[in-house]
Amino acid sequence: MDGKDLIKKAYEAIFQSDFEQAIYWFEEAIKKEPVAADYHYKLSITCARSDKLQKAIIHAETACLLNKEHEEYRYHLHTLQSRNWIEKAENALRDHGTDPSVPITMLKEALKLDPLSAKAYVLLGIAYAAQGHNEQAAECIREALKLDPQNENALKWMEELQRELPET
Structure with a gap:
């Protein structure tokens, strides 16, 4: 064959x-x-x-x-590399001993490779919230919701952040 x-x-x-x-x-x-x-x-x-x-x-x-x-090959590679950064960041977020800036750096890299990743924006929002940067967290969650308006995780986090953010 x-x-x-x-x-x-x-x-x-x-x-x-x-x-x-x-x-x-x-x-x-x-x-x-x-x-x-x-x-x-x-x-x-x-x-x-x-x-x-x-x-x-x-x-x-x-x-x-x-x-x-071949653009399609390069795009595919970037989305895979982004997924890899997202997985590493998820693991770092679960490990409470990790410096909170580590997953943030990883997620920013993931978003450079795939700026359409709602999951990366949600995780970045969670990482910012863990550092007490609620304004930045809310901004990331809003970006996730623009990409995926029904994202349950993003909706849950936005609700949480709205309780903590001062009225503007």
Whole structure:
């Protein structure tokens, strides 16, 4: 089988919701055609959807290296890198011994990579609130709500912050 046949097998597996099998077939296609940027990109998408973020990032980076001009590959890589920063920031927020500025720095980096991440704005708001910077927290939560008006976490935090902010 050539790479295209193996990609077809991967899509068949996806249609059957067998993502592990799809990953296997994408990897087989890459073995046949290691410089096919599109194969790395497709594998990256499937890995990202299967919560294999680090593997997804590696293949997204490879796709970008193989095809430097492809905007979609670069956008995909940035959203994955943003997700990675968000996960690290979430862990830092849970670890109450962490300096509160650490998750803030991580979330700002996440937002540079993906300025449309409502989750990053909500977490940034939570991090600012933890430092007592309620005005900045509310600003972040408002940004999250612009992006996702039904975001339950953002709505909950906005309600909380409105109780604490002075009337303007």
